Amino acid sequence: MAIDIDTARKVAKLARIRVEEADLPKLAGQLSGILGFMEELNEVDVTGVEPMTSVTPMRLKRRADVVTDGNIQAQVLKNAPDAREGFFAVPKVVE
């Protein structure tokens, strides 16, 4: 399926990646090419096949519901681009 410019703009928005208007046609073309390649999957008869969810059949292990870590505020914030008073700081979210 061909991706038009509006769809490319919408996908970029959903992905939270800014794409300049001038770059949208090229992006739409490349996405169309990649999706065209995926169309080959339509040749396969998948009737009655369950989508694969895990590589090896295994039950996820459970652990005891107890605190095993914590009190490392400084470490958690160490790599933040903007940390203030023990919090991550971001631009104003609510007007």
Added chain:
Amino acid sequence: MSANSWTIAAARDALQKGEISAVDLTMSCLTAIDAGDTLNAFVHKTPEIALEQARAADARLASGEAPAMCGIPLGIKDLFCTKGVPSQAASNILKGFKPEYESTVTAKLFEAGAVMLGKLNMDEFAMGSSNETSAYGNAVNPWKVDDRKLTPGGSSGGSAAAVAADLCLAATGTDTGGSIRQPAAFTGIVGIKPTYGRVSRWGIVAFASSLDQAGPMTKSVRDAAIMLQAMCGHDPKDSTSADIPVPDFEAALTGDIRGRVIGIPKEYRMDGMPEEIEALWAKGIEMLRDAGAEVRDISLPHTKYALPAYYVIAPAEASSNLARYDGVRYGHRAKLAQGDGITEMYEKTRAEGFGVEVQRRIMVGTYVLSAGFYDAYYNRARKVRALIKRDFETVFAGGVDAILTPATPSAAFGLGEMADADPVQMYLNDVFTVTVNLAGLPGIAVPVGLDAQGLPLGLQLIGRPWDEAELLNYAHVLESRAGFVVKPAKWW
């Protein structure tokens, strides 16, 4: 022969006999690394850490209680989080990120006494097959036949270049669609992707969580066995890590494969495959037959659909995994204009921080997971994945012990040669390797010969799940019979 060119096995024996110290061995690698800057393999050097670890290794060796990896100098792919050392997955979005924790794999290697020489170049977020999407610039293949600089492959291109150029004894790699095996084949070294769940993924920057697996990249099959041993094992911090015993891989290298059945899948004989690859494959078949294995033609009917299925599933998982890079908790944040809100912050940060290939894959993933397309693309790809896995299960249930295929559709190509190609052209590099990730199987690339130009070519062996021990033994037989000992002539 200076010590940096040794294998792990040779270095282990020399260290344990006291013929060399870990400090001297490490120094020889550090010297080689500084002389190898042209290759752009090491992107963050850690000589202080290396020498400190080497001194500790010497003390442990002196006590006589040292494990096999004690004092062995390694390069670590930039995808592994290493405490206090830049770990940015070759992306600008993680520029300046220094983890406050250590990945399980590197922690296990360090506990075993291994020495970290530095962090290695790779494709950004492991998305690429030529190491050309890296924020650090291209890594360069030490193999060269004319004026062109060649790709070491990708995504673990820095790891492959470093090992092939003897800048380190071995390196860690990760493999989501072939990122250990393809660069290993392009540089004439050994690379194994273990069974999914064999090695903990904790602390490795995630690309596609149901496909990612770490493994060693080494100068010999024996080295792969030794290093894999130290990387494996159950980890409660990775819920997909398997809680099953790890066998002694090195002890499995008996060289005896008499009566074992090796499958040759007809679907891997692609249209337009270079004759040299075909000839190499035939040579490999002869070697295994000569060693007493029974060679059997097999069919893996859904092979053709592995690549398109992979390029739905991997970007889908990536778009979800990479949502965390938002400019809030770590890494890059874009400079904002007056009045910019949080959405502008996300959008500008991600546009500046991610390279074009990563952006493209995130958007493909976003599209195939979006409302209205989820069933048509993502669910269909997961169903095809189930069929690909079933193909392998059928063959193994029919008595096949391992499968032999080419590792790559060509030898290493020139850096920049694919620049104008369609993205899909680049994806074709993974055609022989992705099936293994989709099915969660172990696969190993072994160097077997040179092409007419003099560039290395490799074959791939695929094993039963959890049967790395036997797989390594087949690889060992192939390696001994191929007798590939050529090294790239030093030009750097």
